Amino acid sequence: MKISRISMFALAFVVSVATIVAADPPPWAYGFEGPPQAGDTPVPVRPANTDQTPRSIPGATTQYARAQIANRFGPADWFPSEHPQMPDVVAHGKQPNVWACGLCHYPNGKGRAENAGVNGLSVEYFIQTMNDFKNGNRKSADPRKANTNLMIQFAKNMSDDEIKATAEYFGSMKWTPWIKVVEAKMAPKTKPSNGLFLVEGNEMEPLGNRIVETPVNAEATEVLRDPHSGFTAYVPVGAVKKGEALVTKGGGKTIACGGCHGADLKGLGPVPGLAGRSPSYLMRQMFDMQQGFRKGTWAELMKPVVANLTTDDMMNIVAYTASQVP
Numbered sequence: 001m002k003i004s005r006i007s008m009f010a011l012a013f014v015v016s017v018a019t020i021v022a023a024d025p026p027p028w029a030y031g032f033e034g035p036p037q038a039g040d041t042p043v044p045v046r047p048a049n050t051d052q053t054p055r056s057i058p059g060a061t062t063q064y065a066r067a068q069i070a071n072r073f074g075p076a077d078w079f080p081s082e083h084p085q086m087p088d089v090v091a092h093g094k095q096p097n098v099w100a101c102g103l104c105h106y107p108n109g110k111g112r113a114e115n116a117g118v119n120g121l122s123v124e125y126f127i128q129t130m131n132d133f134k135n136g137n138r139k140s141a142d143p144r145k146a147n148t149n150l151m152i153q154f155a156k157n158m159s160d161d162e163i164k165a166t167a168e169y170f171g172s173m174k175w176t177p178w179i180k181v182v183e184a185k186m187a188p189k190t191k192p193s194n195g196l197f198l199v200e201g202n203e204m205e206p207l208g209n210r211i212v213e214t215p216v217n218a219e220a221t222e223v224l225r226d227p228h229s230g231f232t233a234y235v236p237v238g239a240v241k242k243g244e245a246l247v248t249k250g251g252g253k254t255i256a257c258g259g260c261h262g263a264d265l266k267g268l269g270p271v272p273g274l275a276g277r278s279p280s281y282l283m284r285q286m287f288d289m290q291q292g293f294r295k296g297t298w299a300e301l302m303k304p305v306v307a308n309l310t311t312d313d314m315m316n317i318v319a320y321t322a323s324q325v326p
């Protein structure tokens, strides 16, 4: 049977409408306790910290107070010898509307679950995606996620030269292991804090059908922004194997990822790497692309990949990609 272009278009339309009504943003990936409600607006970010008590971290020679660690226009750089010289916008941002990239993504670009790892991305992809933020092609499916809006604000206030300088700086560093994946039935009890799940106390709770990505050391990450202190991702038992089947074979539901992202998932040409990156971040991106919040020329290629995946499929996929050592 010959299918006309028109009916193929109509079919694609039906498929995309069907997926748009399908699901709420998974709260574990967006940093909230439950799904958004109608009329929700961005949750205001915490005011700047003013604590002047000097702090130190293992191996660093300089002390910084919290006011400086969290300074939006000049945050702490604990290990300056471990990265190339930062472009000014990475180290200091640009007053008043662009905060220092190093504040949220760290000077080494490793980033955190509530934002993104930005090092080791191709310069072409980095520039493309900054322009997508700028042009309204990258938004969050969860209206409460204020830091995605900040990212949009920063991109809108940067020149092409500034974007290129940041792309080259972060692209000059390689992505290295930062997140440890643990399959488990129980996970430490966490509470969301500014989009990041933090462990409080020693209580454990059933993991259920979600991923809990949390700092190895809450104080080191949240208070000190130690760029050596990474994350643990608790994933459901069996998730990694289920994800592997989808990633490597497609399983009739999706397209195997290796052809575009590289057989080892470390990125291929301009296409970004997935191996060992934040599962919460990648989950948000797949969900945002499926629901049409992240779009644009490059994201078109991802549409058929995510169209028929359930939230659980995507969770299994990111459990697997996170478990792959970069």
Ligand code: HEC
Residues within 6 Å of the ligand: 089, 090, 098, 099, 100, 101, 102, 103, 104, 105, 114, 115, 116, 117, 118, 121, 126, 129, 130, 139, 140, 147, 148, 150, 151, 154, 166, 167, 272, 281, 284
């Ligand atoms: C307030 C914290 C914050 C600061 C400061 C910040 N970002 Fe981000 N950035 C984010 C968040 C949050 C995301 C992920 C958005 C999402 O998940 O919806 C992100 C994502 C990104 C991505 C996408 C990575 C990918 O794999 O596609 C790039 C690139 C990026 N940021 C670059 C920058 C640059 C360049 C700067 C400095 C000018 C900067 N960011 C400053 C919060 C921040």
Ligand code: HEC
Residues within 6 Å of the ligand: 128, 129, 246, 247, 254, 255, 256, 257, 258, 259, 260, 261, 271, 272, 274, 282, 283, 285, 286, 295, 296, 298, 299, 300, 301, 302, 305, 317
């Ligand atoms: C036909 C090529 C192609 C295939 C197959 C493909 N991708 Fe992608 N993927 C891309 C491109 C191109 C982008 C960049 C999209 C953009 O810039 O908006 C991307 C982006 C992504 C992102 C966002 C990365 C980031 O840093 O923000 C995720 C997550 C992702 N892909 C996951 C997957 C998974 C999982 C599979 C397999 C199940 C897969 N992709 C298969 C081409 C592909």
